[in-house]
Amino acid sequence: MDTLENTEIIMEIIANGGNARSKAMKAIQLAQEGKFDEAKQLIGQADEDFLHAHRAQTGLIQEEVRGKKTEVSLLMVHAQDHLMNALTVRDLAKEIITLYETIEQLKKKKAAETAEEPCCCPANK
Secondary structure, eight states: OOOOHHHHHHHHHHHHHHHHHHHHHHHHHHHHOOOOHHHHHHHHHHHHHHHHHHHHHHHHHHHHHTTTTOOOHHHHHHHHHHHHHHHHHHHHHHHHHHHHHHHHHHHHHHHHHHHHSSSOGGGGO
């Protein structure tokens, strides 16, 4: 694998890792707005981007196992940073979406319970 080919693969890791992270962050915002289906759909898209980045990374690792060393450059370090950051943000986004859903369910349950309780106001007697 030549340097140009390695650079293209590294850029693929950076681009897909960045896209995955951005989509995961947007998914958190959607969940905060109560748009859980849209948030989960975006997480699915982030998973796809992450998978593309991970496959590119795996290709570089396999080449190294075959004896074709990849130069550890600042660009490579940046790519690995992007990929790991994307993974962390995506995993946390999934948890945050679940928390927002749970909060929403508890709010609805509380509202339903409150609506069922008889009012003790003098005007309602």
